[in-house]
Amino acid sequence: DAGVIQSPRHEVTEMGQEVTLRCKPISGHNSLFWYRQTMMRGLELLIYFNNNVPIDDSGMPEDRFSAKMPNASFSTLKIQPSEPRDSAVYFCASSPGQGNEAFFGQGTRLTVV
Amino acid sequence: GENVEQHPSTLSVQEGDSAVIKCTYSDSASNYFPWYKQELGKRPQLIIDIRSNVGEKKDQRIAVTLNKTAKHFSLHITETQPEDSAVYFCAALPNSGGSNYKLTFGKGTLLTVNP
Secondary structure, three states, rough: OOOEEEEEOOEEOOOOOOOEEEOOOOOOOEEEEEEEEOOOOEEEEEEEOOOOEEEEEOOOOOOEEEEEEEEOEEEEEEOOOOOOOOOEEEEEEEOOOHHHHHHHHEOEEEEEE | OOOOOEEEOEEEEEOOEEEEEEEEEEOOOEEEEEEEOOOOOOOOOEEEEEEEEEEEEOOEEEEEEEEEEEEEEEEEOOOHHHHHHHEEEEEEEEEOOOOOOOEEOOEEEEEEEOO
């Protein structure tokens, strides 16, 4: 298995534009997590899904952020409109289930100018 | 919800010395405690984990201890090497049943091992 795959690896966009980050979890994993990493706030959990269903989105900072998981092999995190303070590294991770290791993707480095 | 505190935020040691990173958690229902290592520009990767039914686990030069009564756990690295330099994150996962898989991370510790 290639592991958790995220795209794009880098994204530079102008303020106000829509940004879509993509994630393909490890096959067979039923939990998927979106994290945001910044120097100031560390690794913040934005949202997680179990069996494609959003369980907890309390970490989503604002209505500008939305996430979907239409099937077991694909998830998106969308920011619309984007702002400079959204600049961060966004990680997707997947896990076989409770009490098991979460495997991280390579991350998407987002820069909003 | 769970709150994980991690200390210190930075740690500098000489090669060959030991390094200790400590974490506390708030949710007594947490029962899974992984530690991740993140090298510069890379993804976090699991290095060791411990479950609440044991107090200590060791894997070569790294070990983790857990005190459930005090709600704290620690990472110990012995005989440190320059390649141990990275950011280390602790995390806690509550076992409250249902679909709660909310893995909460500490803020991280930047470990620098000086040759």
